[in-house]
Amino acid sequence: MSKETIDSPPPATGGVTRRNVIKGLGATLGLAAYAKAIAPLTEWKESATVDEFLQQHYKELSAVDLQIVLGRLEREAKKEYGVDVHITDIKAQPGVKFGYALNLSVCNGCRKCAEACHIENNHDRGSNNSYIRVFEMSRGSMDMEKGNANYEHPVKQPDKFYLPVQCQQCEHPPCVDVCPVEATWKEPDGIVVVDYNWCIGCRYCEAACPYHARRFNWEKPQIAAHEINPEQSYLSNRIRPQGVMEKCTFCLHRTRAGRLPACLEACPTGARVFGNLLDPKSEIRWVLENKRIFILKEDLGLKPQFFYFFDV
Amino acid sequence: MSDAAASNALPHTLREHVRSQRRFAWRAFVEAFDGGVAFYVWMIFLTAVALVGANAWAIQVRDGMGITHMSDHVSWGLYIANFTFLVGLAAGGVLMVIPAYLYHDEEMHDIVIVGELLAIAAIIMALFFVVADLGRPDRFWHLIPFIGKFNFPVSMLTWDVIVLNGYLLINVYICTYLLYERFLGKKPNPRWYVPFVFLSIVWAISIHTVTAFLYCGLGGRPFWNTALLAPRFLASAFVSGPAFIILAIQVIRRVYRRDYGNGPIATLTNVMRVTILINLFMVVSELFVEFYTGGSHTSAAHYLYLGLHGKHALVPWIWSAIAMNLTAAGLLLTSSITTHPWRLNVACVLAFAGIWIEKGIGLIIPGFIPSTLHEIVEYLPSVAEWKITAGIWAFGLLIYTVLLKITGSVFARRRELDAAAAPTPASTPELA
Numbered sequence: 060m061s062k063e064t065i066d067s068p069p070p071a072t073g074g075v076t077r078r079n080v081i082k083g084l085g086a087t088l089g090l091a092a093y094a095k096a097i098a099p100l101t102e103w104k105e106s107a108t109v110d111e112f113l114q115q116h117y118k119e120l121s122a123v124d125l126q127i128v129l130g131r132l133e134r135e136a137k138k139e140y141g142v143d144v145h146i147t148d149i150k151a152q153p154g155v156k157f158g159y160a161l162n163l164s165v166c167n168g169c170r171k172c173a174e175a176c177h178i179e180n181n182h183d184r185g186s187n188n189s190y191i192r193v194f195e196m197s198r199g200s201m202d203m204e205k206g207n208a209n210y211e212h213p214v215k216q217p218d219k220f221y222l223p224v225q226c227q228q229c230e231h232p233p234c235v236d237v238c239p240v241e242a243t244w245k246e247p248d249g250i251v252v253v254d255y256n257w258c259i260g261c262r263y264c265e266a267a268c269p270y271h272a273r274r275f276n277w278e279k280p281q282i283a284a285h286e287i288n289p290e291q292s293y294l295s296n297r298i299r300p301q302g303v304m305e306k307c308t309f310c311l312h313r314t315r316a317g318r319l320p321a322c323l324e325a326c327p328t329g330a331r332v333f334g335n336l337l338d339p340k341s342e343i344r345w346v347l348e349n350k351r352i353f354i355l356k357e358d359l360g361l362k363p364q365f366f367y368f369f370d371v
Numbered sequence: 372m373s374d375a376a377a378s379n380a381l382p383h384t385l386r387e388h389v390r391s392q393r394r395f396a397w398r399a400f401v402e403a404f405d406g407g408v409a410f411y412v413w414m415i416f417l418t419a420v421a422l423v424g425a426n427a428w429a430i431q432v433r434d435g436m437g438i439t440h441m442s443d444h445v446s447w448g449l450y451i452a453n454f455t456f457l458v459g460l461a462a463g464g465v466l467m468v469i470p471a472y473l474y475h476d477e478e479m480h481d482i483v484i485v486g487e488l489l490a491i492a493a494i495i496m497a498l499f500f501v502v503a504d505l506g507r508p509d510r511f512w513h514l515i516p517f518i519g520k521f522n523f524p525v526s527m528l529t530w531d532v533i534v535l536n537g538y539l540l541i542n543v544y545i546c547t548y549l550l551y552e553r554f555l556g557k558k559p560n561p562r563w564y565v566p567f568v569f570l571s572i573v574w575a576i577s578i579h580t581v582t583a584f585l586y587c588g589l590g591g592r593p594f595w596n597t598a599l600l601a602p603r604f605l606a607s608a609f610v611s612g613p614a615f616i617i618l619a620i621q622v623i624r625r626v627y628r629r630d631y632g633n634g635p636i637a638t639l640t641n642v643m644r645v646t647i648l649i650n651l652f653m654v655v656s657e658l659f660v661e662f663y664t665g666g667s668h669t670s671a672a673h674y675l676y677l678g679l680h681g682k683h684a685l686v687p688w689i690w691s692a693i694a695m696n697l698t699a700a701g702l703l704l705t706s707s708i709t710t711h712p713w714r715l716n717v718a719c720v721l722a723f724a725g726i727w728i729e730k731g732i733g734l735i736i737p738g739f740i741p742s743t744l745h746e747i748v749e750y751l752p753s754v755a756e757w758k759i760t761a762g763i764w765a766f767g768l769l770i771y772t773v774l775l776k777i778t779g780s781v782f783a784r785r786r787e788l789d790a791a792a793a794p795t796p797a798s799t800p801e802l803a
Binding site for chain 1: 404415418422423425426428429430432433434435436437439441442443444446447501504505506507508509510511513514519520521522525526527528529532585586589590591592667670738739741742743744745746
């Protein structure tokens with residue numbers, strides 16, 4: 060009875076009236092328009108699978124799970140890029156903490172390091188992406204505002220010096236702190252990595268990083284099959300999915316296997332020194348103990364493991 | 372008469388409750404899809420805009436965020452700008468509850484639900500903007516505590532997830548309770564909602580503080596790295612919230628043709644008179660520190676207000692915002708503002724738009740220009756970004772319209788019944 064009083068519907072809402080038929084038509088049209096509007100979602104990704112959607116965080120994967128994931132990723136690469144790649148998961152070695160030093164007195168700004176990074180790490184070809192930006196700086200100033208990363212003239216200019224910047228692998232990385240889903244973390248050997256299959260793409264880390272070290276995959280990376288570096292690892296240079304963050308890993312797929320980073324091998328001037336900070340006999344330790352060291356934005360207190368030094 | 376008296380038979384058993392709740396839901400559903408010509412035109416317009424936005428978003432998910440004008444230099448843009456503004460609007464909506472409950476302003480009780488409903492719609496929009504900004508919305512489940520991985524308490528973004536969703540739940544509860552009780556013809560029991568109202572006041576401050584901490588905790592972004600950010604956010608929220616509610620009350624008055632909300636409008640105008648000046652004062656304080664101190668930390672402010680190295684895409688935006696806020700402040704300070712509804716409306720629209728620019732395009736974007744390595748890459752939103760933004764706003768207004776309409780209908784229906792049941796004319800019922 061109270062239904063009748065409190066909720067007696069307006070007379071026109073029941074039965075087959077013209078008003079209701081028009082409403083039904085309107086609702087149908089609306090639903091059809093909605094389906095049409097979100098239809099692009101169905102064309103998203105060729106290789107979208109339930110396994111990919113449900114994949115757990117890297118640190119939660121058992122050895123067996125990880126092998127299954129690596130196999131799936133290799134098949135995806137084959138399907139989407141037409142190339143046979145080999146994806147490994149190489150772990151940090153005990154007793155190793157990587158450090159990098161760069162001699163500002165000899166760097167000539169040729170950007171071979173940036174190019175080597177581009178090739179080694181399977182970067183998107185169209186955007187010419189690289190984890191390294193080289194700034195041409197005016198002598199007599201460390202003010203980066205006076206620097207220029209987009210120079211297109213022969214190097215080395217006499218009144219300039221050159222400052223390559225890449226991930227500084229901070230001891231206290233703000234990018235790791237801000238990540239809401241722990242998709243990025245610092246490995247035991249000091250390298251800050253990203254799980255490309257866990258990152259949600261919020262780009263908070265990119266806002267937090269003071270060194271412009273992080274890159275976002277604004278689109279699906281495009282690389283011709285014959286240009287792809289097939290030797291890949293899960294946490295470093297495998298081809299990244301669309302919509303996730305990536306960053307320099309000191310080429311951990313090389314350096315954890317005893318090789319040097321691609322940027323160092325490419326440098327024609329010998330400006331770059333890479334090694335184990337925990338090994339007292341390493342070259343990097345010698346540099347840190349005997350050269351005048353300069354740390355970029357040291358005042359922020361993030362304790363980078365990337366050091367600049369001067370010879371003269 | 373007998374029908375009306377019968378309506379006082381309230382549900383007691385669980386079964387009766389379920390039945391009356393079902394009736395309540397049905398009534399709400401009918402209200403959402405039934406109305407006059409103006410209602411249909413408005414709703415179809417909003418639906419169309421929302422669908423344009425949904426389509427642009429679907430394309431963005433498919434093709435990647437390259438269709439926006441964001442870049443690795445300016446990695447947050449229009450979406451996060453709107454998100455920030457809307458968190459403020461949500462907070463500002465509920466902070467209007469303070470005068471009602473703290474000072475027992477009985478007439479203010481009328482508009483409490485208007486503010487609470489605004490908070491619901493604004494939070495939903497804010498959450499939509501976060502989703503629009505995600506590169507991988509399919510992985511949103513990684514953010515769910517216990518199911519995904521939740522970097523709490525280190526990441527401020529996890530705090531924001533908690534406070535925003537909590538705030539949404541609190542306000543949904545309060546509004547549903549108030550409406551349902553009214554629907555049953557009961558006077559809401561203060562014990563069941565006043566504690567939550569106070570909780571929502573504290574919570575409103577928390578959502579905007581946490582959102583400010585998202586930005587001001589970043590040492591690498593000097594433009595945001597100021598302790599004044601959270602107070603500034605709150606002050607501007609107390610401008611945009613009342614401005615929107617005043618405009619909403621004007622619309623409600625036209626639709627329901629009743630003498631409603633004169634007192635609350637005067638109270639809200641008085642609130643804005645103070646908050647708009649506090650906000651301007653804080654802007655001046657920031658500007659003084661930036662420009663008097665100088666140095667490279669000033670370059671973002673320099674870029675925003677004056678342009679830097681020949682780049683000045685944001686300069687017209689920020690000066691428009693300042694002009695709008697100053698004009699609004701001037702209008703609000705005139706003594707005759709409350710007796711001139713149109714002048715008040717203009718002041719509210721200007722203040723609302725001014726704060727929207729100041730907090731979004733004038734705050735989020737210059738945080739990235741120049742970049743952390745002092746490169747200047749400019750940003751203005753792409754067409755796709757504008758479409759998605761308009762779509763989310765349309766959807767939010769759609770929700771707000773429906774919620775207000777349901778509320779209005781529940782109260783109007785109650786009033787009729789009361790009038791029919793009571794031998795003497797009933798006094799104007801309060802909305803809450």
